[in-house]
Amino acid sequence: MIRLQNNYAITSSGGSFALVTFGKGKDKEGNEIDVQKPISYHTTLESALQSYSNNRMADLVSNFDMDLKDVKKEDYIGQVGSITHTQKMLTGNGSATNLFDIEFNDGAIFCVDREQIEFVED
Structure with missing residues (x-):
């Protein structure tokens, strides 16, 4: 340890x-x-x-408080971003899920789970 x-x-x-x-x-x-x-x-x-x-x-x-009150995840629905980091996290019931950091062209970054994103091809 x-x-x-x-x-x-x-x-x-x-x-x-x-x-x-x-x-x-x-x-x-x-x-x-x-x-x-x-x-x-x-x-x-x-x-x-x-x-x-x-x-x-x-x-x-x-x-x-980083004064990001005007930045809302909902404003980015339907926009294309890039996955910058993936991490496997444990859920409360002991199973694992992947979390993705998605960065958009304006620099906004959100951490989302698999159900919140749709993979698209360039």
């Missing part, structure tokens, strides 16, 4: 890596315990470290 800042760690098992965060949970008796919550799974350490970096950046910017 590689302990990182802000309650993150990278664990390794069988040649794969998981980015995890530490939090509080409850055992069967209802006692509060420390738990590891997996965030994402990776085939390389480099990918896991990049995921950590992305998550920390998201943590940092989520604490600031």
